[in-house]
Amino acid sequence: RKEVEQDPGPFNVPEGATVAFNCTYSNSASQSFFWYRQDCRKEPKLLMSVYSSGNEDGRFTAQLNRASQYISLLIRDSKLSDSATYLCVVPLTGGGNKLTFGTGTQLKVEL
Amino acid sequence: DTGVSQNPRHKITKRGQNVTFRCDPISEHNRLYWYRQTLGQGPEFLTYFQNEAQLEKSRLLSDRFSAERPKGSFSTLEIQRTEQGDSAMYLCAIAGAGNTGELFFGEGSRLTVL
Numbered sequence: 113r114k115e116v117e118q119d120p121g122p123f124n125v126p127e128g129a130t131v132a133f134n135c136t137y138s139n140s141a142s143q144s145f146f147w148y149r150q151d152c153r154k155e156p157k158l159l160m161s162v163y164s165s166g167n168e169d170g171r172f173t174a175q176l177n178r179a180s181q182y183i184s185l186l187i188r189d190s191k192l193s194d195s196a197t198y199l200c201v202v203p204l205t206g207g208g209n210k211l212t213f214g215t216g217t218q219l220k221v222e223l
Numbered sequence: 224d225t226g227v228s229q230n231p232r233h234k235i236t237k238r239g240q241n242v243t244f245r246c247d248p249i250s251e252h253n254r255l256y257w258y259r260q261t262l263g264q265g266p267e268f269l270t271y272f273q274n275e276a277q278l279e280k281s282r283l284l285s286d287r288f289s290a291e292r293p294k295g296s297f298s299t300l301e302i303q304r305t306e307q308g309d310s311a312m313y314l315c316a317i318a319g320a321g322n323t324g325e326l327f328f329g330e331g332s333r334l335t336v337l
Contacts, residue, residue, distance in 0.1 A: 146324050155314060155328035199265050209254060209318040213265030
């Protein structure tokens, strides 16, 4: 099993729609999780951190299910500017801020 | 502005040539990371430095790859005898404050090996 697995998409949704991405991870000892956003041909940037059961920031909600070892990202009222690749990220063992990135889920928000 | 400058931004080279990438954090940061990203994949960890000490290297970092951070500030990543499979975006990152898991990436150096 890969350390982090995501559906690569693309997810094509109309503006205003609600969309959810799931991510599964293999290391049951992981304590913290992250969603990064990556625009086309740009560097990844932190979107949200998830340390307990979940986190909410405006239109974005991240949830964690430790029993099933998956993390989700929900985007409500999607905007054209939300079009990007969303990377699920789990720390590598050994600390030091080393991160394992999923392959990313591509989102395209259309008019 | 991510606080991390990388150059060159693009490099096209022929197979077998050596290439070197440089990463300059704008301010002092203890921890500096190198990642590689190929098309359709997420970034993959290569190596990281705590000040000038290289603390860990991924098994992805073959003996053709060498990274240095001589004064604990800028870092270089050299690839010797490049192969077509080395074509990728090479990303440098610095850690955010504390152990939050946040990395600030530079814009990357894109390598194309012909």
